[in-house]
Amino acid sequence: xxxDKIRSKVMRSLKENLLTIATLAGVIIGVILGVCLKNSTDxxxxxxxxxxxxxxxxxxxxxxxxxxxPLIIPSLIASIGSMDLSLSGKVGxxxxxxxxxTTVLAVIxxxxxxxxxxxxxxxxxxxxxxEQTTKRNITTAxxxxxxxxxxxxxxxxxxxLQQYKTELVYPGEDKSMDMDTGATIDPADKSTWMFKxxxxxxxxxxxxxxxxxxxxxxxxMCGEDGKPLLHFFxxxxxxxxxxxxxxxxxxxxxxxxxxxxxxxxMKDIAGEFLKLGWYFFTVLLGLFIHGLIVLPxxxxxxxxxxxxxxxANMGNPLATAFGTASSxxxxxxxxxxxxxxxGVDPKIARFxxxxxxxxxxxxxxxxxxxxxxxxxxxxxINPNIGQVIAIS
Numbered sequence: 001x002x003x004d005k006i007r008s009k010v011m012r013s014l015k016e017n018l019l020t021i022a023t024l025a026g027v028i029i030g031v032i033l034g035v036c037l038k039n040s041t042d043x044x045x046x047x048x049x050x051x052x053x054x055x056x057x058x059x060x061x062x063x064x065x066x067x068x069x070p071l072i073i074p075s076l077i078a079s080i081g082s083m084d085l086s087l088s089g090k091v092g093x094x095x096x097x098x099x100x101x102t103t104v105l106a107v108i109x110x111x112x113x114x115x116x117x118x119x120x121x122x123x124x125x126x127x128x129x130x131e132q133t134t135k136r137n138i139t140t141a142x143x144x145x146x147x148x149x150x151x152x153x154x155x156x157x158x159x160x161l162q163q164y165k166t167e168l169v170y171p172g173e174d175k176s177m178d179m180d181t182g183a184t185i186d187p188a189d190k191s192t193w194m195f196k197x198x199x200x201x202x203x204x205x206x207x208x209x210x211x212x213x214x215x216x217x218x219x220x221m222c223g224e225d226g227k228p229l230l231h232f233f234x235x236x237x238x239x240x241x242x243x244x245x246x247x248x249x250x251x252x253x254x255x256x257x258x259x260x261x262x263x264x265x266m267k268d269i270a271g272e273f274l275k276l277g278w279y280f281f282t283v284l285l286g287l288f289i290h291g292l293i294v295l296p297x298x299x300x301x302x303x304x305x306x307x308x309x310x311x312a313n314m315g316n317p318l319a320t321a322f323g324t325a326s327s328x329x330x331x332x333x334x335x336x337x338x339x340x341x342x343g344v345d346p347k348i349a350r351f352x353x354x355x356x357x358x359x360x361x362x363x364x365x366x367x368x369x370x371x372x373x374x375x376x377x378x379x380x381i382n383p384n385i386g387q388v389i390a391i392s
Contacts, residue, residue, distance in 0.1 A: 017312070017313075017315065019248065019249065019251065019252075019316055020312075020313075020315035020316040020319065021315075022251075022252040023251045023252050023255055023315070023316050023319040023320060023323075024315060024319050025252065026251065026252035026253065026254075026255040026256035026259075026319070026323070027255055027256070027259055027319050027322060027323055029256050030255060030256040030257065030258065030259030030260045030263075030323070031259055031260075031263065033053075033256065033259075033260040034053075034259060034260035034261070034262070034263030034264055035263060037053065037260065037264060038263060038264055038266075044267065045264045045265070047265065049264065050261050050264035050265045051261070053257060053260050053261045053264055054257055054258055054260065054261020054262070054264075055257070055261075056253060056254065056257040057253075057254045057255065057256070057257035057258030057259075057260075057261060057323070058258070058261075059254070060247070060250050060251070060253070060254025060255070060257075060258070061254065061258065061324055061326070061329055063247045063250070063254075064247060064320075064324065064326075064329040064330075064332060064333070065203075065326075065328070065329050067240055067243055067244050067247065067332055068203065068205075068328055068329070068331060068332065069160050069203065069208065070236065070240045071237070071240040071241065071244060071331075071332055071335070072205070072208065072209070072212070072331065072350075072354045073208055073211075073212050073233075074233040074234075074236040074237040074240065075233075075237040075240075075241075075335070075346075075350035075354070076209065076212035076213065076216060076350060076351060076354050077212045077215050077216040077219065077230075077233045078216070078230060078233040078234040078237050078347075078350070079216065079346070079347040079348070079350045079351040080212075080213060080216025080217060080219075080220065080351060081215075081216040081217075081219035081220050081226065081229075081230045081233070082220075082230060082234070082347060083220070083347055083351070084220075085217065085220050085221070088216075088217075088220075088351065091348060091351060091352065092213075092351070092355070095351075095352045095355055095356065096355070096359070099355075099356060099359055099360040102290075102294075102295065102298070102360065102362050103360065103361065103362055103365045105290070105294055105362075106286075106290050106294075106362040106363070106365045106366040106369075107365045107366065107369045109286050109289060109290055109294065109366060110283075110286050110365070110366040110367070110368075110369035110370045111369055111373065113282050113285060113286050113289075113370065114282055114369070114370045114373040114374060114377075115373065117278065117281070117282050117285075118377055119278035119279045119281070119282045119370075119374055119377070137167075137168040137170060137190060137193070138166070138168065138190075139168070139190050139191060141191075142166040142168075142195070145166070146164060146165050146166055147206070149164050150163055150164055150204050150206050150207050151206055151207060151210045152207065152210065153204055153207035153211075156207075156208070156211055158199075158204075159203070159204040159207040159208055159211070160203055160204070160208065161201070161203070162199040162200060162201060162202065162204065163199065163200050163202050163203075163204045164197065164198075164199060164204075165198050165199070165200050166195050166196075166197065166198070167195060167196050167197075167198045168190060168193045168194070168195050169193060169194040169195060169196060170187075170193070171185045171186075171187050171193055171194065172187065173187060174187070175187065178194065203328065205328060205354070205357065205358045206358045206359075209354050209355055209358050212354070237350070241335075241336070244332040244333075244335070244336055245336060247332070248316070248320075248332070248333050248336055251316065251319070251320050251323075251333070254323070255319060255320060255322075255323030255324070256323075258323045258324060259322075259323050279370070279371075279374050282370055282374070283366070283367055283370050286366045286367075286370060287363055287366065290362060290363075290366060292311075296311065310342055313337060313341035313342050314334075314337055314338075314341075314342070316333060316337055317330055317333045317334040317337050320333045327357050327361075328357055331353060331354065331357045334353060335349055335350060335353055338353070
């Protein structure tokens with residue numbers, strides 16, 4: 001009798017987590033497929049050959065990206081519009097504080113690891129360094145102002161297609177003068193350079209989120225007059241969630257071919273990892289500690305419960321994120337997993353997650369902190385505490 005109970009529990013668990021297991025298997029099979037195809041010939045794989053392999057995966061990625069806007073905007077508007085304004089304010093404030101705190105913790109962890117392990121102490125060949133880094137002319141002020149500009153896009157339709165950015169115009173090696181203002185343009189001082197407005201391809205998620213929040217608040221304040229519009233967005237949200245569920249079931253196949261294609265695009269898989277071995281190790285160790293120790297600890301302290309089941313239920317979004325390398329593309333999968341498997345209130349999940357996908361970049365913060373100090377170590381520079389804080 002006990003064996004029957006155990007068997008039924010195992011079968012039920014496998015059935016509930018079949019998609020997660022299949023997605024993880026897709027990642028593993030993708031790695032094996034990529035390595036086998038890479039070693040099947042002595043000739044290097046061309047970009048076109050790699051594209052043929054990753055073609056199915058790219059279609060899956062396009063499907064996920066296609067539902068981001070029609071899922072996020074209605075879900076966010078419906079969530080805020082149906083909540084009490086004081087409650088949505090508390091939830092939003094707590095979410096932003098949490099995101100900022102975890103980002104700071106990720107940066108601190110990255111600094112501790114890179115200063116302890118010192119992955120760049122041994123140096124690296126100059127040509128290898130040039131391959132890994134690309135220089136972009138930009139100032140901190142422009143970056144911050146562009147961030148705020150993207151919060152308020154001039155055209156909401158354009159925000160679904162493009163993001164604003166400021167580009168500096170390189171003045172050349174010699175000093176010159178601005179013909180309009182008479183100001184001196186110094187090549188050594190980027191703040192004196194001429195600049196121009198530019199639009200880069202990519203969804204302006206931040207602008208769409210701000211627009212959705214404002215619209216949701218307006219609906220809530222309108223009361224009964226806003227109910228028809230609220231019901232419309234709720235219906236759209238439900239329909240798009242159903243479409244998202246269909247797409248998610250294609251994840252094992254899509255992730256498999258995405259991973260295989262990415263491996264084929266590498267010139268030398270082993271060489272790429274050996275060349276920056278300690279750097280990769282430091283970043284991956286930081287991500288492991290932050291994702292599997294720091295964040296679960298915060299979860300345990302906040303909920304007074306163990307995080308293991310919660311993490312296990314998030315296996316499919318984690319595997320999808322690994323295969324697609326896109327937090328935005330993984331957003332529909334994450335929303336589905338939180339609502340269906342972890343029982344999170346849809347109003348909370350669809351309010352908090354789009355904001356998190358925009359402003360919560362723990363992995364990026366950790367990676368960039370490690371990268372900046374790694375480059376400094378390679379060049380024999382030992383920054384002091386103040387410089388480390390400024391860089392990170």
